[in-house]
Amino acid sequence: MTSRRVFLKSGAMAMVTMGFAPSFLARTASAAGTGKKLLITIFQRGAVDGLNMVVPYGEADYYRARPSIAIARPGTAEGAIDLNGFFGLHPRMSAFKPLWDRGDLAIVHASGSHDTTRSHFDAQDYMESATPGVKSTRDGWLNRYLQTAADAHDAAVGQGRNPLRAVALTSQMPRTLQGVAPALAIGNTADFAVADMGARTSFEGIYQAAQDQSLHGTAGEAFDAMRALARQTAAPYRPANGAVYPRSPFGQALQEIARLAKSDVGLEVAFAESTQWDHHVNQGAATGQMANRLDDFSRGIAALAQDLGERMADTVILTMSEFGRAVAENGSRGTDHGHGNAMFAIGGSVKGREVYGRWPGLKADQRFEGRDLAVTTDFRDVFSEVVVKHLGASTATAAEVFPGYQVKAPAFRGILRM
Numbered sequence: 001m002t003s004r005r006v007f008l009k010s011g012a013m014a015m016v017t018m019g020f021a022p023s024f025l026a027r028t029a030s031a032a033g034t035g036k037k038l039l040i041t042i043f044q045r046g047a048v049d050g051l052n053m054v055v056p057y058g059e060a061d062y063y064r065a066r067p068s069i070a071i072a073r074p075g076t077a078e079g080a081i082d083l084n085g086f087f088g089l090h091p092r093m094s095a096f097k098p099l100w101d102r103g104d105l106a107i108v109h110a111s112g113s114h115d116t117t118r119s120h121f122d123a124q125d126y127m128e129s130a131t132p133g134v135k136s137t138r139d140g141w142l143n144r145y146l147q148t149a150a151d152a153h154d155a156a157v158g159q160g161r162n163p164l165r166a167v168a169l170t171s172q173m174p175r176t177l178q179g180v181a182p183a184l185a186i187g188n189t190a191d192f193a194v195a196d197m198g199a200r201t202s203f204e205g206i207y208q209a210a211q212d213q214s215l216h217g218t219a220g221e222a223f224d225a226m227r228a229l230a231r232q233t234a235a236p237y238r239p240a241n242g243a244v245y246p247r248s249p250f251g252q253a254l255q256e257i258a259r260l261a262k263s264d265v266g267l268e269v270a271f272a273e274s275t276q277w278d279h280h281v282n283q284g285a286a287t288g289q290m291a292n293r294l295d296d297f298s299r300g301i302a303a304l305a306q307d308l309g310e311r312m313a314d315t316v317i318l319t320m321s322e323f324g325r326a327v328a329e330n331g332s333r334g335t336d337h338g339h340g341n342a343m344f345a346i347g348g349s350v351k352g353r354e355v356y357g358r359w360p361g362l363k364a365d366q367r368f369e370g371r372d373l374a375v376t377t378d379f380r381d382v383f384s385e386v387v388v389k390h391l392g393a394s395t396a397t398a399a400e401v402f403p404g405y406q407v408k409a410p411a412f413r414g415i416l417r418m
Contacts, residue, residue, distance in 0.1 A: 037314050037391055038261055040270045041142065041176065042301065043128075044321035046277030047120065049335050050342035051325065051373060052290060053093070054107055054355070058086035061362040065328040069285045069335070078286035083107075087355050091286050092295040095302035096344075103352035104305070104312070106415045110340040110357050111377040112323055116369075118337035120278070123322035128175035130380055130402050137403075142166065142269050143179030144401045145387055150181060167260055168271040169253035177271060188256045243307035250274045251300040258307045261315075268391075274300075277321065281332040305346055313348035316390045316416070320379065326371050327362050340373035343382060349390060349417045356413040377413060380405050385412040 055071045056062050057080050063070050071090055072079040080088025081097055087109070089096055099105035115132035117123050126132040130141035139147075146166055166183040168174050173185040237259045245251040253272040260267050274297050276289075283290050301319075305312055324341035340360070346352075360366050360374040368374040384398045384407045398407040 036268070038267060038270065038311070038316075039142075039386060039391060040257060040272070040304070040315065040317045042317065042319045043124075043174070043176075043271070043273045044277050044297070044319060045120075045124065045273050045275045046321075047123070047323050047325060047337060048277040048293075048321045048341065049279065049283065049290060049325040050109065050321070050340070051327065052283075052285070053090055053294060054083075054109055054342040055080040055088045055090060056086065056109075056359070056362065057088050059362050061327075061364075065362065067329070068333050069283050069329050071285055084353075084355060086359075090291065090294050092291045093298040095298040099302060099305060099346055100353055104346055104348065104350055106345045106350050106352045107355045108343045108345070108357050108377055108382055108413055108415065109355055110360055110373055110375060111343050111379055111382060112339060112341045112375045113379055114375055116339075118323065120322060120337075125175060127320060127322055127379060130383060131404060134404070139179030140174070140176035141383060141401055142176045142271070143181045143183060144403075145391065145393070146181035146183070146269065147179065148397045148400050149391070149393065162266045164260070164265045164267055166269040166271075167257070167267060169256050170271065170273060174271055174273070177269075186256075188252070239303065239307040241306050241309050243303040245303045245307075246296050246299050248296050248300070250296055251303065254300045254304040255307070258304055261308060261311060279325075280330065280334040280336060283329075283334040301344075301346065312346075316345060316347035316349065316386055318346075318382070318386055319344040324373055327367055327373060328371065338372035339368040340375040343379070345382075345386075345415050347390075347416075351415055351417060354415075356415055378405075378411075380407075381411045381413060382415070385414075385416055388412075389416040389418055 051062065052069065052071055057071070057073045071088070074080050074082035074088050078091050081091060081094060082088045083100060087107070096105060113123065113126055113132040115123070115126055117126070122135070125135065128140050129137040131137040143166070163182040163184055166177055166181070168177050168183065168185040169188070170185050171187060173183065177183040177185070237255065239245065239255065239258065245255045250272065257270045257272060260270070274293070276293060279290050282288065285291070301317060305317065308315055320343055321341050324338040325335035326338045330336050356377070358376040360376050362373065364370060366374065380402050384402055387393045387398045387401055388395060388409070389412070393401070395407050395409065
């Protein structure tokens with residue numbers, strides 16, 4: 001059975017958009033090639049161990065705290081990939097090294113939320129809503145950006161509320177895109193086709209028969225637009241520039257994002273997630289569970305950047321995870337829930353070859369609560385810098401995207417050029 005998720009938003013039976021004309025694809029296509037910005041956000045769910053992902057090999061206490069899972073220093077067997085004489089990448093992240101060398105990759109270490117929770121559910125909610133400690137926030141930060149930018153966007157492309165501005169390659173709408181602005185959560189672009197005629201007729205019948213009169217004039221046009229998109233993406237996809245995506249669900253999700261980006265349908269925000277980062281037991285070091293996840297993660301993102309090619313000049317890929325892991329390994333050769341973590345930013349406007357943020361150190365008296373990497377960069381300073389410098393919002397507008405937080409340029413880490 002064809003999934004209903006193509007037509008659902010925030011769990012309610014509602015059209016993903018109201019009132020866009022079937023010609024919106026032509027209008028968005030005509031706006032292509034004008035330097036339109038794209039933000040691709042990637043969530044590492046489960047709390048990745050940032051200390052083994054971006055290794056502080058210059059810190060002696062790192063090795064004292066992790067006798068069996070530490071990544072060896074560069075120049076040794078299965079050692080870290082040196083970045084700057086102090087930090088290195090996990091050896092299974094070699095796909096990121098060319099991005100670093102070209103200056104397209106930046107890292108923000110010791111970043112995260114100042115909220116003290118070690119609950120996955122709460123920490124993910126706080127990061128996706130961008131309101132740490134506040135559980136009552138109704139919408140996600142990316143949806144709030146779409147809301148604040150809607151008027152300017154519509155005026156620029158001469159169209160109504162385009163549902164293809166924001167797409168999540170996930171089975172359910174992520175918290176970060178929930179809200180009143182239109183967004184789609186799809187498994188892949190084939191879902192737009194609703195290929196089974198009976199299912200498609202049934203869906204269209206639902207909207208034509210809807211009691212809500214606002215649907216009557218737009219439902220048919222919405223389905224026309226979706227069919228047009230299906231025709232546009234019907235041919236087998238061939239990545240450009242020799243890019244090869246992992247065959248994993250994560251790799252294929254990133255490939256679908258590239259397909260949508262290159263279809264010129266008005267995509268402005270895309271979301272994907274990489275899962276299974278909660279390694280309490282047998283985490284491994286240069287090999288093992290985490291190493292395999294990092295291989296998939298880095299190869300997928302590197303393929304996406306390679307596939308997008310010149311479009312990366314107007315694209316930023318931003319990664320995040322709800323919190324980090326404890327500095328010391330546990331008795332099961334894993335790591336428990338921690339605090340500070342590392343984020344990656346990749347793109348043409350990124351001021352790369354730099355690890356940003358103040359490094360707090362890993363000595364016992366330097367750790368958060370005596371056990372974790374301390375947070376020295378609030379994740380909202382990174383998010384808001386992207387919203388202002390990459391997506392072009394004013395600081396006043398960004399303040400609406402991050403309620404309760406003072407958005408100020410001096411707090412930006414300087415990871416992006418204007």
